[in-house]
Amino acid sequence: MAAHLPYEYIYLRYKKKFPHVWCPGCGIGIVMGSIIRAVDTMNWDMNDILLVSGIGCTSRMPVYLDFNTLHTTHGRALAFGTGAKLANPALKVIAVMGDGDALAIGGNHLIHSARRNIEITTIIVNNNNYGMTGGQFSPTTPPGTFTATTPYGMMEPGFDICSLAQGAGAVYVARGTVYHVMELDKLIAGALEKPGFSVVEVLAPCPTNFGRANRLGDAVKMMESLRDGTITQVQAEKLPPEERVGKTVRGVFLDREDSEGYTARYARLCEQAAGGVSGK
Amino acid sequence: MSGVPWGETRLVQGNEAVALGALAAGIDFFAGYPITPSTEVAEILAREMPLTGGKWIQMEDEIASVSAIIGASLAGARVLTATSGPGFSLMQEGLGYACMTEVPIVIVNVMRAGPSTGLPTQVSQGDVMQARWGTHGDHPVIALAPCSVEECFNLSIRAFNLAESFRTPVILLPDEIIGHMRERFTFPKQDELQVLPLSEPNVPVEWYEHYHQTASGVSPMARFGRGYRFHVTGLTHDVHGFPTRRIDEVVPKMNRLKQKITRRLDDLEQNEIHGVDESSVVVFAYGSVFRSAMAARDILAKKKKKIGVFRPVTIWPFPDRTVKEKLDNKDVIVVCELNQGQLIHEVERLTSDSVRVVPMQRYDGYGITPEQIVSKVMEVS
Numbered sequence: 001m002a003a004h005l006p007y008e009y010i011y012l013r014y015k016k017k018f019p020h021v022w023c024p025g026c027g028i029g030i031v032m033g034s035i036i037r038a039v040d041t042m043n044w045d046m047n048d049i050l051l052v053s054g055i056g057c058t059s060r061m062p063v064y065l066d067f068n069t070l071h072t073t074h075g076r077a078l079a080f081g082t083g084a085k086l087a088n089p090a091l092k093v094i095a096v097m098g099d100g101d102a103l104a105i106g107g108n109h110l111i112h113s114a115r116r117n118i119e120i121t122t123i124i125v126n127n128n129n130y131g132m133t134g135g136q137f138s139p140t141t142p143p144g145t146f147t148a149t150t151p152y153g154m155m156e157p158g159f160d161i162c163s164l165a166q167g168a169g170a171v172y173v174a175r176g177t178v179y180h181v182m183e184l185d186k187l188i189a190g191a192l193e194k195p196g197f198s199v200v201e202v203l204a205p206c207p208t209n210f211g212r213a214n215r216l217g218d219a220v221k222m223m224e225s226l227r228d229g230t231i232t233q234v235q236a237e238k239l240p241p242e243e244r245v246g247k248t249v250r251g252v253f254l255d256r257e258d259s260e261g262y263t264a265r266y267a268r269l270c271e272q273a274a275g276g277v278s279g280k
Numbered sequence: 281m282s283g284v285p286w287g288e289t290r291l292v293q294g295n296e297a298v299a300l301g302a303l304a305a306g307i308d309f310f311a312g313y314p315i316t317p318s319t320e321v322a323e324i325l326a327r328e329m330p331l332t333g334g335k336w337i338q339m340e341d342e343i344a345s346v347s348a349i350i351g352a353s354l355a356g357a358r359v360l361t362a363t364s365g366p367g368f369s370l371m372q373e374g375l376g377y378a379c380m381t382e383v384p385i386v387i388v389n390v391m392r393a394g395p396s397t398g399l400p401t402q403v404s405q406g407d408v409m410q411a412r413w414g415t416h417g418d419h420p421v422i423a424l425a426p427c428s429v430e431e432c433f434n435l436s437i438r439a440f441n442l443a444e445s446f447r448t449p450v451i452l453l454p455d456e457i458i459g460h461m462r463e464r465f466t467f468p469k470q471d472e473l474q475v476l477p478l479s480e481p482n483v484p485v486e487w488y489e490h491y492h493q494t495a496s497g498v499s500p501m502a503r504f505g506r507g508y509r510f511h512v513t514g515l516t517h518d519v520h521g522f523p524t525r526r527i528d529e530v531v532p533k534m535n536r537l538k539q540k541i542t543r544r545l546d547d548l549e550q551n552e553i554h555g556v557d558e559s560s561v562v563v564f565a566y567g568s569v570f571r572s573a574m575a576a577r578d579i580l581a582k583k584k585k586k587i588g589v590f591r592p593v594t595i596w597p598f599p600d601r602t603v604k605e606k607l608d609n610k611d612v613i614v615v616c617e618l619n620q621g622q623l624i625h626e627v628e629r630l631t632s633d634s635v636r637v638v639p640m641q642r643y644d645g646y647g648i649t650p651e652q653i654v655s656k657v658m659e660v661s
Contacts, residue, residue: 017522047507052351063511063522068504070354071513072347073377079344083351083359084504086335087309091355091505112340266335273330 011036011046013066021060023131025211025219027178027204028058031125032065034181034202035094038188042092050091052081054106057132057206058098058125075106078113081120082262089263093119094192099126100138103159107139114168117196119261122170123188124161124199127206135209146213165199166254172198173254178205179226180250190252196261203230203248283328289466294432294459295320295362298388298452300467301436302360303328305475309335309357311348313367316400317456318390321362342367346374346387353383354512356503358440358478362388365407366397369414375449376415377514379537381521382491382501384443388436388452390459391567391618393645402645403456405567405618411451412596418534420541422548423451423596427570429463435593441476442548446540447498453595455618457568457647481508490521491533497540541597549599553606556588560611561661564590564627568647569616575650580657587657595623603630612661616640616648636660 008014022028039049049067053059055074062069068091072080077095085093102110102124113120129147130136136149139159146153165173172194176184184202191198205211205222216222233251236244284304292300299321302310310329312322322338329336335357339345342363349359363371368389378385391407393399398406407414411423422442424435432454439450479500481488490510492499502508515523516530524530541548552570554577556562565573570591577587590607592599607613608631615624620643628637640656642648 016520047509048505050355050504063513066509068509069511070351070504071511071515072350073373073514076343076347076374079339079347080351082337082339082344083309083311083348083353084355085351086337086348087352087355087357087359088503088505108340109344112344266330270330270333274332 007036007040011039011066012064017064020064022057023208025205025207025222026057027127027202028061028125030178030181031058031096031123031184031202031204032061034184034188035096035123036065037185038192041189042192044092048090048092050081050084050093051096052077052084052093053096054101056098056101056130058096059101061096075101075104076109077101078106078109078120078122082113082116082118085118085120086263086266089119089267092192094121094123096123096125098131099124099128099140099161100130103139103161103164111164111168114165114170114197114199116262117169117171117259119195119263120197121188121191121194122197122199123191123202125202125204126161127204127210129206129210131206131209135206135213145210147210148213161199161201162253169197170199170254171196171256171259172252174199174252175201175203175248175250177203177226177230177250179223180230183250187252190255195264196259283331284470285467286470287467289464291462292429292465293320293462294426294429294454295390296324297429297432297465298362298436298454298459299324299328301433302386302440304433304473305358305437305440307334307358307360307440309349309352309359310361311337311339311345311352312361312363313339313342313345315342315364315367317392317459318362318364318388321388342370343374346371346385349385350374350378350381350383353385354504356478356505360386360388362390364390364392365394368407368410372410372414376417376419378449379415379419379421380514381512382447384447385449386439386443386452387449388454391453391455393643399645401456403568403618403647404643404645405455405569405622406643407453408595408619408622411453418538420448420537421451421596422446422448422541422594423453424593425453425566425595426458426593427567427591428458429461429465431593432458433465433467437473437475441474444476444478445498445547446544447501448540453567455567478503489519491517491519493519493532493536497536497543545597545601548594548597549602550593551599551602552591552593554589555586556590556606559586559588561614561657562588562590562607562610562612563614563616563653563657564607564623565616566591566595566623567618569618572648572650572653573616576653576657579650579654585657598623598626600630603627608632608635610635612636612638614638614640614653614656614660616653618642618648
């Protein structure tokens with residue numbers, strides 16, 4: 001697309017919808033920037049792009065972007081997206097969700113979308129808590145940390161989003177952070193290129209809620225924690241096990257070439273059915 | 281069998297007629313989750329739709345099903361899901377979303393006995409109020425209650441047309457007896473049917489308003505992927521679809537949601553009325569109970585006792601005007617329902633104290649028999 005124009009003139013509903021709702025120091029705007037740059041590399045017609053979300057801070061993103069945009073009910077972005085994609089397979093469907101939206105209330109849709117391998121790029125912004133409602137614990141709140149609903153510390157173990165996505169059948173799984181922005185651009189572009197169900201987990205700070213509840217410092221300090229607390233896969237291989245403790249690994253964990261997307265498979269099924277192939 | 285057997289006479293089941301009605305109306309997309317006693321609708325469409333490239337998907341639950349059909353409708357498909365009581369409960373949030381975002385969808389809810397798992401294979405009319413008020417907040421609702429296989433077919437088509445015409449969800453509410461009974465039915469010829477095309481905006485992209493204010497309250501709806509880029513949200517929104525909290529935008533939106541139904545009641549109202557003007561005693565019944573009411577009327581006629589029978593076909597919006605006009609001068613109205621009293625409150629609301637409104641209710645999982653209605657009428661008149 002016309003890359004010589006500043007991105008905001010091409011992709012943002014800049015005249016209508018700003019300023020945005022996110023807090024100072026929030027990571028979601030950075031993820032939006034990465035999505036814009038990754039989409040720009042794809043040379044897609046903006047009329048073909050559907051950005052779908054659920055409910056929460058991350059899910060407010062669609063209103064700012066000049067695609068077809070669908071802000072749905074809590075947890076259901078992938079179910080709405082599945083309907084839209086199957087009804088019109090020409091649509092390029094991108095789902096953006098927070099950790100609570102994608103893994104708690106929407107967890108069932110996440111694993112079944114992965115199992116079906118529906119052609120949707122799923123971006124999960126993981127800030128370890130429910131920001132919009134005031135910082136309650138989510139399925140990715142680390143054990144022992146404090147939130148509005150874990151005043152004595154989180155007692156439940158969390159989900160590993162990337163392991164969950166791989167186990168459920170996603171064909172592209174990656175993790176990045178909002179500190180490592182250029183890397184994130186590439187991870188998201190890799191997901192967009194995939195004709196199947198792809199998942200990118202993005203670690204992001206929530207200084208207003210999670211950061212304050214756990215005395216993690218200001219937004220800059222939390223960004224530095226992303227820098228210091230994460231390592232690449234190459235670094236992980238080199239580090240002795242005792243030094244890897246507490247570090248989160250970034251990178252592409254799965255990139256399968258052998259799996260056909262749901263709508264492609266469905267089209268073949270229709271051809272077979274019309275040709276008289278039936279179980280009965 | 282393949283497709284709609286246009287012009288042929290067959291022995292057809294109610295749920296089958298619903299599915300074939302959907303095919304006749306040009307359904308493009310079905311999403312559902314198995315549940316008794318509605319499953320035949322999904323099964324028949326699973327067999328038929330892929331043959332012509334229609335999209336059919338079994339989702340992971342009913343929440344996903346209703347969400348998928350809303351997404352598909354926005355992407356340009358004519359959509360349906362089919363469920364029953366507990367599944368209908370799970371769909372309520374999505375139903376409200378479709379009301380708020382004005383997305384045409386059709387939901388078939390074959391009513392079984394509740395609450396909760398209840399009597400899964402047995403009949404009730406317990407979801408009448410759930411259909412009206414199941415989702416939160418003020419909202420418009422259209423619900424149709426068929427009483428025969430023929431009507432399952434015709435109202436299935438009508439449901440799609442109304443959803444498109446009013447840009448709102450339409451609920452088809454057969455009870456289990458109607459869904460599972462079989463009757464001889466002659467399908468119409470294809471050219472006898474009227475199916476509304478899906479609306480398309482006819483304005484330049486930059487002029488398009490997703491919720492344009494019109495006299496009827498309904499404006500043509502663009503679909504994703506056809507050049508009109510718009511925003512859809514369940515948040516209260518302005519004419520473009522963007523969230524708003526401005527009073528001068530919130531109130532018109534809410535008023536329009538209500539008025540697009542109330543301004544066109546004539547397009548929605550459908551009743552079947554037998555001998556009401558000539559009788560001082562009227563039986564009010566709908567769905568399968570109506571059939572017993574008509575049989576009771578015949579039995580009573582042989583005993584030289586005259587009764588009228590009033591059946592709303594469209595149960596929501598309730599036919600206020602006609603009920604008031606036709607029933608407010610009667611001595612006795614026997615309201616027969618397969619529940620502990622749901623539409624009886626509407627009849628009571630619309631009639632004066634001088635009219636005796638008598639309940640005849642059954643909620644044990646079985647239908648009301650003609651004999652029960654006969655003895656109730658003899659007892660109260």
